[in-house]
Amino acid sequence: MVLYFRLLKESLSFALSALRNNKLRTLLSLLGVTIGIFSIIAVLAAVDSMDKKIKEDLSDMDMNTVYLMRFSFGPSEVEKWKREQFPDVTYEEFEFLKKSLNGIDKISFNLFTRNENIKYESKTVNSIRVKPSTSDFFEIEPIKIDKGRLFNESESNSGSPVIVIGSEVAIGLFGETDPLGKKVRLYGQKLTVIGVLKKQGQGMFGDSSDIAVFFPVNFLRRMYGDNNDMLTPAILIKPQKSVDIDEFKAELAQKLRTHRGVKPGEINNFFMNVLSGFTDFIDNIVGQMNMIGWVISAFSLLVGGFGIANIMFVSVKERTNLIGIQKALGAKNRFILFQFLFEAVILSVIGGLIGMFLVWLCAVGLSAALDFEFVLSFQNMLLGTGLAAFIGLISGIIPAISASKLDPVEAIRTGM
Numbered sequence: 001m002v003l004y005f006r007l008l009k010e011s012l013s014f015a016l017s018a019l020r021n022n023k024l025r026t027l028l029s030l031l032g033v034t035i036g037i038f039s040i041i042a043v044l045a046a047v048d049s050m051d052k053k054i055k056e057d058l059s060d061m062d063m064n065t066v067y068l069m070r071f072s073f074g075p076s077e078v079e080k081w082k083r084e085q086f087p088d089v090t091y092e093e094f095e096f097l098k099k100s101l102n103g104i105d106k107i108s109f110n111l112f113t114r115n116e117n118i119k120y121e122s123k124t125v126n127s128i129r130v131k132p133s134t135s136d137f138f139e140i141e142p143i144k145i146d147k148g149r150l151f152n153e154s155e156s157n158s159g160s161p162v163i164v165i166g167s168e169v170a171i172g173l174f175g176e177t178d179p180l181g182k183k184v185r186l187y188g189q190k191l192t193v194i195g196v197l198k199k200q201g202q203g204m205f206g207d208s209s210d211i212a213v214f215f216p217v218n219f220l221r222r223m224y225g226d227n228n229d230m231l232t233p234a235i236l237i238k239p240q241k242s243v244d245i246d247e248f249k250a251e252l253a254q255k256l257r258t259h260r261g262v263k264p265g266e267i268n269n270f271f272m273n274v275l276s277g278f279t280d281f282i283d284n285i286v287g288q289m290n291m292i293g294w295v296i297s298a299f300s301l302l303v304g305g306f307g308i309a310n311i312m313f314v315s316v317k318e319r320t321n322l323i324g325i326q327k328a329l330g331a332k333n334r335f336i337l338f339q340f341l342f343e344a345v346i347l348s349v350i351g352g353l354i355g356m357f358l359v360w361l362c363a364v365g366l367s368a369a370l371d372f373e374f375v376l377s378f379q380n381m382l383l384g385t386g387l388a389a390f391i392g393l394i395s396g397i398i399p400a401i402s403a404s405k406l407d408p409v410e411a412i413r414t415g416m
Contacts, residue, residue: 026311026347028307029307029308029310029311029347030304030307030308030347030348030350030351030354031304031307031351032300032301032302032303032304032305032306032307032351033301033304033305033307033308033348033351033352033355033388033391033392034304034351034352034354034355034358035300035303035304035355036298036299036300036301036302036303036304036355036391037301037304037351037352037355037356037384037387037388038355038356038358038359039293039296039300040293040294040301040384040387041355041356041359041376041380041381041383041384042359042362043289043290043292043293043294043296044290044293044380044383045359045363045374045375045376045377045380046374047286047289047290047293048375048377048380049373049374049375050286051283051286052373052375053373063274063275064238064239064243064245064248064274064275065140065236065237065238065239065274065275066236066237066238066239066248066249066252066272066273066274067234067235067236067271067272067273067274067275068089068097068234068235068236068237068252068256068270068271068272068273069088069089069232069233069234069235069270069271069273070083070086070087070088070089070232070269070270070271071083071232071271072271072273073271073273074273076271078267082267085269086269086270086271087260087269088226088232088233089233089234089235089270090226090233091109091217091218091221091226091233093235093256093259093260094107094109094134094235096255096259097235097237097252097255097256100255101237101251101252101255102251103239103240103243103248103251104237104238104239104240105139105238105239105240105241106136106139106140106237106238107136107235107236107237107238108133108134108135108136108137108139108140108235108236108237109133109134109217109233109234109235109236110131110132110133110134110137110217110233110234110235110236111132111133111217111220111221111231111232111233111234112231112232112233112234113130113132113220113230113231113232114230115127115128115129115130116128116130116186116187118165118169118173118184118185118186118213119173119184119185119186120173120174120182120183120184120185123172123173123174125168125169125172125173125211127211128166128169128211128212128213129211129212129213130186130212130213130215131212131213131214131215132214132215132216132217132219132220132221133156133214133216133217134153134156134216134217135150135151135152135153135155135156135216136153137214137236138150138214139238140236140238141236143197143209143214144197144198144200145164145195145196145197145198146167146195146196146197146198146199147178147179147180147195147196148164148180148193148194148195148196149194149195150164150194150195150214151164151194151195151214151215151216155216156216156217156218157216157218158216158218159216159217159218159219159220159221159222160216160219161189161190161191161192161215161219162191162192162193162194162215162216163184163186163191163192163193163194163213163214163215164193164194164195164196164197164213164214164215165179165184165193165195165196165197165213165214166196166197166200166208166209166210166211166212166213167196167197167198167199167200167210168199168208168210168211169210169211169212169213170196179193179196180193180194180195180196181193186213186215187220187223189219189223191215191219197209197210197212237252245274249272249274252272253268253272256268256270301387301391304348304351304391304395305391305394305395306395307395308344308347308348308351308391308392308395308396309344309395309396309398309399311347312340312343312344312347312395312396312399312400313399313402315340315343315399316340316399316402316403319403320406321412324406324407324410324412325412327406328412333404333405334404336400336403336404336406337400337401337403337404338400339400339403340396340399340400340403340404341393341396341397341400343396344392344393344395344396344397344399344400345389345392345393345396346392347392348388348389348391348392348393348395348396349385349388349389349392351388352384352385352387352388352389352391353385353388355384355388356376356381356384356385359376360376362374363375363376
């Protein structure tokens with residue numbers, strides 16, 4: 001065991017000597033490994049960070065929440081021309097399901113629409129997210145209030161001109177002034193601020209409540225009606241904890257089909273999107289992105305492997321005389337073999353560590369600049385180190401074998 005530690009120490013010495021004595025050649029040889037490890041670890045870190053952020057954003061939401069609407073969250077087997085003919089869900093259907101569907105915990109009617117500008121006196125905040133909904137929406141999506149209150153069922157039903165604003169909207173319009181009771185202008189109408197939300201931070205899909213406002217859906221319906229192209233309605237349904245989600249979806253589909261007069265044998269003219277299915281869809285995308293990252297990085301790693309092999313062949317040629325002397329003094333073939341293998345692995349790991357250091361620098365810089373946490377996990381660091389060592393092992397095996405098989409007499413003579 002002591003012999004192998006001495007061998008490792010000697011190989012490290014040779015590797016560092018190669019770095020010092022042939023800086024440009026070694027740099028060019030290690031560049032491929034550095035780029036390859038940087039590419040794969042950067043992709044894995046970015047994908048892991050995105051996956052972590054998505055899971056965090058959805059962690060407070062019930063994964064069985066159903067989004068009932070004319071669109072599908074993911075790929076659909078229904079032909080595009082059929083999907084385009086699906087009718088929007090309506091407020092009347094929302095009320096029907098609220099009264100007749102069993103197993104409901106909370107149900108909300110929401111309108112998805114374009115961003116708008118909001119004003120207070122001479123100040124304007126541009127491109128805010130508007131989220132008109134019924135009051136139960138706050139029991140479905142985790143919304144935390146900082147000041148004031150959320151609108152209630154009575155205000156929701158009557159379409160009262162009240163509004164709850166995000167923290168960034170409050171700062172943009174009022175600065176340090178208390179927003180509660182102030183009247184803001186949206187859609188050319190005045191609404192009274194009754195609440196300010198706690199700061200949330202940037203969401204994965206750009207849907208942070210910090211730049212959003214919430215107000216009763218009937219306020220907007222009273223202005224634009226139910227047949228406006230800029231409005232996309234959806235019914236959000238949170239089932240009770242004890243309900244079997246498949247049975248719940250089956251009853252939901254049956255009731256809505258009956259209500260809409262869909263004939264037996266015809267397909268549903270609506271989609272029941274469930275968040276758990278959406279997370280499965282995201283996991284599939286994450287897996288595909290990881291695979292693409294591996295394929296792209298494989299080319300760089302291949303080039304890096306050739307670079308390590310090249311420098312090891314040169315190293316064997318330069319030290320032929322020394323190899324002959326070592327073998328003449330009794331060094332066994334495996335000693336020479338391990339010496340060059342260790343050197344190849346050490347050189348490759350150095351390139352890999354440089355690549356991971358660059359990933360870490362990028363992660364720190366991007367996290368600070370984008371307000372998004374890029375995670376370089378210990379698992380990915382271990383993977384990068386192991387991958388670099390494997391590349392060094394594969395690249396150095398042939399030069400190491402050729403060095404171990406040199407005849408001592410011929411090696412000394414060749415090196416003279």
